Amino acid sequence: MKKTLNYIRKIYNDSDGFIPLHAPVFLGNEKKYLNECIDSTFVSSVGKFVNQFEQMTSEYVGSKYAIAAANGTAALQIALILAGVKNGDEVVTQALTFVATANAIKHSQANPIFVDVDRDTLGMSPERLKDWLQENAVINSKGEAINKTSKKKISAIVPMHTFGLPCRINEIVDIANEYRIPVVEDSAESLGSFVNAKHTGTFGLLGVFSYNGNKTITTGGGGMIVTDNEELAKRAKHITTTAKIPHPFEYDHDEIGYNYRLTNLAAAMGVAQMENLNQIIENKRKTASLYINYFVETANHFxxxxxxxxxxxxxxxxxxxxxxxxxxxxxxxxxxxIMTRPIWKLMNKLEMFKKCQCGDLSNSEWLEARVVNLPSSYNKFL
Structure with a gap:
């Protein structure tokens, strides 16, 4: 253990100080753009930086549309609603995930069903997903996937790209299509991750990203919905802006909406962060390479x-x-x-989700007991 800690200190060129798990890094125009935002007085959800941040994101990930939201959880909730999830429906996701995934499903008035992950990707297992669907789902006369046990509609499948490692998303989408269930990707942790040159979050009907303070880039908080569907994109912007009908001065709203738009202040930071995203990703991949070279000689699996x-x-x-x-x-x-953390407690073990239906979770249980996150911040010494 001491040898490993010494190696981490060597990577970060810090012999005795505190080494965080993942600190934010500010390399460019963050202060400049924030000051510009303040000087303009456009500090809430209206302003040029919101639009610019959305455009930069859609161009980077290769989606036709991007809609900025207050945080990743709100973005996922809205994405599920846009995918057609309704009160009392069910959504299949993975048990090994951050609680926000399951919370967003409940916020959309649906109930989560938990399936297993693969041990190598830490993301949803296509094999276990298919096993669960074959055993529990049937397509009704309307072309809807119905849970044979609960008689509820299965309205979405939500895989997550855990810690930025892409899951087997192509296989998951193929299985989902077979059962006519839309895929909403929880890509909160995977900005800058690709599968065969296609960015995570763009395989399903919708995808979401997070910009929390500990993410690869940050806006202090914030999220993003991405999609290629123009109708869904327009509705996403509409309902996250309190469903207000555009008018110069009148207040009229045509459905239940949400005050979920990202602020111009946060977006200003996001624009500055996006300008250096490639550099940040390259730096983090160099750090990962150092870890890989070290752990290949140990009993630990990286x-x-x-x-x-x-x-x-x-x-x-x-x-x-x-x-x-x-x-x-x-x-x-x-x-x-040296700050390290275990992987999350499985969702089905949390009090509020204990009654949720589950598949075989043997991989998730094995990983839950053994996985540790190591310091992964941007390294100014590389």
């Missing part, structure tokens, strides 16, 4: 991108052979000023 995919390596992660080894490492590293 999680790498799969053939045909490119990861942003948002959070670098390793696994231990036994849970006790993980626990010892977590205590030792944090006691010695």
């Amino acid at each position: 999680f790498q991108e799969q053939n045909g995919s490119k990861s942003n390596y948002w959070l670098n992660s390793i696994s231990f052979s036994e849970p006790s080894q993980r626990d010892d490492f977590l205590k030792f590293s944090n006691d010695n000023g």
Whole structure:
């Protein structure tokens, strides 16, 4: 353990200070654009930086449209509503995910169903997804996927690209199409990750990204919905802006809306961050390469991108052979000023989701007990 901590300190050129898990980095025009935003007095959800941030994002990920939202959870909630999820419906997602994924499903008035992940990608397993659907789903006369047990409509499938590692999204989309279920990608952690040169978040009907303070780039908070569907894009902007009908002075609203638009202040930071995204990704991939070279000589498994995919390596992660080894490492590293974290508790083990239907979660349970995130910040010494 001590050897590993010494290596982490060597990577970050810090012999005795605190090393965070993932700190934000500001390399360019953040202060300039924020000051410009303040001087313009357009600091809320109207302003040039919101539009510019959306345009830069759509160009980078290769989607036709991008709609900025207040945060990633709000973006996912709206994306699910746009995909057709309604009160009482069910949404299939993975048990090994951050709680925001499952929360967004509940915010959209649906109930999550949890399936397993693959051990190598940490993302939804196509095989386990297909197994669950074959056993539990049937297509009714309307062409809808229905859960044979609950009799509820299965309205969406939400895979996540965990820690920036792309899951087997092409296979997942193929299975979803077979059952006529739209895919909404939780790409919150994977800005800068690709599968065969196609960006994560653009394989399904919609995808979402997060710009929380600990993400690859940040707006201090914030999210983004991406899609190629013009009608859905227009509705996304409409309902995230309180569903207000455009008018010079009158207030008229045509449906229940949400005050979920990103502020111009946050977008100003996002524009500055996007200007340096390629540099940030290249830097993080160099850090990942250093970890890969080190852990190949140890008993720990380092999680790498799969053939045909490119990861942003948002959070670098390793696994231990036994849970006790993980626990010892977590205590030792944090006691010695190096921030490490376990992977999340499985969603079906959280009190509010304990009654949700689940598939075989053996891979998720194995990973839950063994995976640790390592410091993954932008490294100014590389």
